[in-house]
Amino acid sequence: MAMSLALLASAVSTALGASGDTNRFVALQLKVTATEVTLMQALQFPGKAKPEPKRQGLDYVILTAEGTVVSRGSIENPRFERACTEEQPGSGILTQSTSTLEEAITVLRLPVDPTADSIEFFKSPDSGASPTQAPQFLGKVSLKTP
Amino acid sequence: MHARESITAFGTKLLLAVALLLSPVCSWAQPPISTVLSNGPTGKRINIVFLSEGYTADELEQFRRDATNTANSLLTVAPFDGYRGYFNAYAIAVASVESGSDHPSTGIARNTYFKSTYESYGTAQLLTIPPNNRDSSYANGQGKVTALLNQFMPEWDVVVLVVNDTEYGGAGGQFMTVSKHASAPEIARHELGHSFAGLGDEYSTPYPGYPNSEEPNTTRETNRNAVKWKAWIDPETPVPTPAGSTTAASVGLFEGAHYNATGWYRPKNSCKMRTLGTTYCEVCQETLVKSIYSRIGTIQGQAPTSLLANLVAASSRSFQVETPAPQDRSLKVRWTFNGTQLTNTTTNLLIGAAQLAVGTNTIRVDVTDDTTMVRSDPSDYLHDSQTWKVVVAPGAQLRLLAPTLLGDGRMVFNVSGRAPSGFQIQASANFATWTNLVSSGPLDGSITLTNPLLPGSLVGFRTIATQ
Numbered sequence: 001m002a003m004s005l006a007l008l009a010s011a012v013s014t015a016l017g018a019s020g021d022t023n024r025f026v027a028l029q030l031k032v033t034a035t036e037v038t039l040m041q042a043l044q045f046p047g048k049a050k051p052e053p054k055r056q057g058l059d060y061v062i063l064t065a066e067g068t069v070v071s072r073g074s075i076e077n078p079r080f081e082r083a084c085t086e087e088q089p090g091s092g093i094l095t096q097s098t099s100t101l102e103e104a105i106t107v108l109r110l111p112v113d114p115t116a117d118s119i120e121f122f123k124s125p126d127s128g129a130s131p132t133q134a135p136q137f138l139g140k141v142s143l144k145t146p
Numbered sequence: 147m148h149a150r151e152s153i154t155a156f157g158t159k160l161l162l163a164v165a166l167l168l169s170p171v172c173s174w175a176q177p178p179i180s181t182v183l184s185n186g187p188t189g190k191r192i193n194i195v196f197l198s199e200g201y202t203a204d205e206l207e208q209f210r211r212d213a214t215n216t217a218n219s220l221l222t223v224a225p226f227d228g229y230r231g232y233f234n235a236y237a238i239a240v241a242s243v244e245s246g247s248d249h250p251s252t253g254i255a256r257n258t259y260f261k262s263t264y265e266s267y268g269t270a271q272l273l274t275i276p277p278n279n280r281d282s283s284y285a286n287g288q289g290k291v292t293a294l295l296n297q298f299m300p301e302w303d304v305v306v307l308v309v310n311d312t313e314y315g316g317a318g319g320q321f322m323t324v325s326k327h328a329s330a331p332e333i334a335r336h337e338l339g340h341s342f343a344g345l346g347d348e349y350s351t352p353y354p355g356y357p358n359s360e361e362p363n364t365t366r367e368t369n370r371n372a373v374k375w376k377a378w379i380d381p382e383t384p385v386p387t388p389a390g391s392t393t394a395a396s397v398g399l400f401e402g403a404h405y406n407a408t409g410w411y412r413p414k415n416s417c418k419m420r421t422l423g424t425t426y427c428e429v430c431q432e433t434l435v436k437s438i439y440s441r442i443g444t445i446q447g448q449a450p451t452s453l454l455a456n457l458v459a460a461s462s463r464s465f466q467v468e469t470p471a472p473q474d475r476s477l478k479v480r481w482t483f484n485g486t487q488l489t490n491t492t493t494n495l496l497i498g499a500a501q502l503a504v505g506t507n508t509i510r511v512d513v514t515d516d517t518t519m520v521r522s523d524p525s526d527y528l529h530d531s532q533t534w535k536v537v538v539a540p541g542a543q544l545r546l547l548a549p550t551l552l553g554d555g556r557m558v559f560n561v562s563g564r565a566p567s568g569f570q571i572q573a574s575a576n577f578a579t580w581t582n583l584v585s586s587g588p589l590d591g592s593i594t595l596t597n598p599l600l601p602g603s604l605v606g607f608r609t610i611a612t613q
Contacts, residue, residue: 025300050442083319084336086333089270090314096353105284
């Protein structure tokens, strides 16, 4: 015997998937020197941390508490400032102005991931470096909130 | 020494840092942010944020107009013009005490919110905010930008400071600057190639010590079949490609790129990443389009949001997918049902109850941008798919929707499902004793029944399949 039971109640309708955010991301404000990366502040926001294009400069690895790699990425090293300008205004011919800062600050935004425990930073290896050469470790930041 | 910080241990410093960074902007008589261009939720669009620099309180309306003009100047060039609907733009208006910007060599100093200055690092048109060679304090410039973004638009994607000065100038980086000179937006477009898509410089001015890593538009590879943009090189185009009138319109392998006159190559003789006043070449446009989709995708929402449904009785199911839309066309939508492609190419699909078989039914949608601006997409940025599973249990299964009470005391019942030998609708006043109301023959689908006038007050209804 098969039966279904219905009480005097309203049917539930299904609407198009709500755009209300259940996503959150963390913005890590990082101080970068030649030898270390340290955390200045970490703020969480509702919304989506959109992927950024891969860049040369600083590599990072996000790890679980057990040391398993969650994800990897890379950002430009903010210490190396490069600005493109015209050799002569209006000429269209470009050149660059460069400077190296002793320390610089940058913001890295990452999706909040409950499995992520920490993030480690490394100096990106030069393209001509040996694959067996260990990358230069610059720092580790905890991603766990109190 | 390795620095180890934890968010927990940083508690006090965190509060202080937040207070310092936010205190100048934490209270506003009126929020300074306004919308310049709105095409969708911030999480599903590329968000450009303009900030005012060197505009006094009386000039902030002009800033909003300047921000609008700058947004248009960025989004009216290919490939952005074809994807304008993928972008939002906002203006954060903060007042400076004085108009303009600093020009140190002429002794001009202006009291401005972000303390911008021309002539940074000895280059006349390099327009920057601190930290720079004149002011090393992050808090005086970029720190304020960060605080305002955190407060008003944390989901920023592109940040442009519009500097209220008509002298030509600008700069790139995480936060770009652009002056009000007519040609300044062209620098911003070039810098957007760097910051938005990771494009490299294609000019040859030496940059000693710059990393030797290739970008999407630069390479040291000379083997035609291994060049990363080989999909764009016609078979008759020589590789390497000599510059000249016959190759000016061709994509090939032109020597001179990545700050090197030799040994490095670029896709086209002329491109905005090499020379201002030209268009982005095809390879750079392709990279820009892929960068757009890498951020927001072709599927931005779906219904049902749950990808697995278990049914005790088959009933019609509706499926929908939300997609962005390029200018003047739509993305390609393809539905498959249990492995068979359907003729439906819209964003909505209805599967009738009779189509759903007992067991697992699979509904899949693929959404693709088939633009000719992209020929190589190994990461599949221009394509997304979504799959739903609908499991229908076997046997007699009936589903009774909540009945509708008519004004004369009768009730309308809607029953769906399967009952090969028929069924009855029963009612009860106490959930203990049930009375037959309506009998029906075999059912495979849905039916609406209206019963005769009912005696007494009833609180429960059920269906019983006839065996």
